[in-house]
Amino acid sequence: MKNFTVKLAVVFINTSVVWCGSNSLLAPGDTLIRDGEVRNRVYGDPPFTLSNNIVGKTVVYSSSDTTVAAVWGNTVIIKKAGTTVIKAEIPGDTQTTKNFIVYKKQLTVTTPNVWRVQGTANPKFVVNITGFVNGEDESVLISKPVAFCNANAASPPGEYPITITGGSAQNYSFWYDNTSKLKVVGVALPDDSWRVSLSPNPASDKLTLNGVEGPFTIEIIDLTGTVRMQEYQTQPVIDISHLPEGIYLVKIKDAVSTTVKKLIIRR
Known part of the structure; x- marks a missing residue:
């Protein structure tokens, strides 16, 4: 063998x-x-x-x-x-x-800048998620990221960071853009806020301030906390035709008090 x-x-x-x-x-x-x-x-x-x-x-x-x-x-x-x-x-x-x-594919998570009046609760923070592939969307996530801010109703005026965290998925990871801010505006609604009213509201091109006493200053602030208009006025009719549609905070200071009102511009 x-x-x-x-x-x-x-x-x-x-x-x-x-x-x-x-x-x-x-x-x-x-x-x-x-x-x-x-x-x-x-x-x-x-x-x-x-x-x-x-x-x-x-x-x-x-x-x-x-x-x-x-x-x-x-x-x-x-x-x-x-x-x-x-x-x-x-x-x-x-x-x-x-x-x-x-x-895993990386998703980008952002939240917009927001504002609120001092002494009020934080708004709901909206989380935006981009970068999905294969026609997928947020429905494939096991859990969604959330955004929060440590500022509370007692926090003084200023800017506070909004933090995004959390979220899980089988095929995705997350990158958080934590650059957004909550702006707390240093005004509060006085007890006599009923004294001054805006008309019409919603408004389009002209806004009338009812109940103001004498000359006054007006500030119109957008949802990002940016002052879009600031004027000293003697007449109650204000031209707002240059402002885009949206929701605004109107701060009116006359000889009696400072009043804050919400304004909607719609065309």
């Missing part, structure tokens, strides 16, 4: 495992999977093609977890964020595997 010797080589290349059978024709420098093709892939990336430099033989590709990435021929289709193993095989000859990580 003759003795036969079978040689089996195991080669480790860049964390990949290459199995070469005894009759393998894989030569030094031959590549079944190119490293760059399976790196830095993110959920939402389009399908991509695997390539090799093998001549005269068919390379068959597969994925160990088709819920993360499926392989059709030599095309990889990303399904979700996670980790799988891509295998390249020359049937009956050689195979190699590489870990393939699909990273």
Whole structure:
């Protein structure tokens, strides 16, 4: 009886495992999977093609977890964020595997600047989320990010940072833009605020102040806390035609008191 010797080589290349059978024709420098093709892939990336430099033989590709990435021929289709193993095989000859990580897609989370009057509660902070892929929207989130501000009704006038935090998702991570501010306006509604009224309200081009005593100053402040108009007046009819549609805070100071009213401009 003759003795036969079978040689089996195991080669480790860049964390990949290459199995070469005894009759393998894989030569030094031959590549079944190119490293760059399976790196830095993110959920939402389009399908991509695997390539090799093998001549005269068919390379068959597969994925160990088709819920993360499926392989059709030599095309990889990303399904979700996670980790799988891509295998390249020359049937009956050689195979190699590489870990393939699909990273989460980053979403950008913002909230607008807002304002309120001193002594009142904080407004509801609206969170805007952008960057979804594959036609998805906020409905795919496990939980949504939230925004909050440490200012309270007793906080003095000034600007306070709004902080965004939280949120979770299978295929998305979050980047928070925490540059927005809550502006607390240093005015409060006096007990005699009923004395002065605005008409019409909503208004379009002209606004009449009813009940003012003598000359007065008027400030009109938009929702960002920006003073859009400031004038000294002796007549109760004010031209507001230059102001865009929206909701405003009107601060009126006459000989009796300072009054704050809400104004809606609509055209």
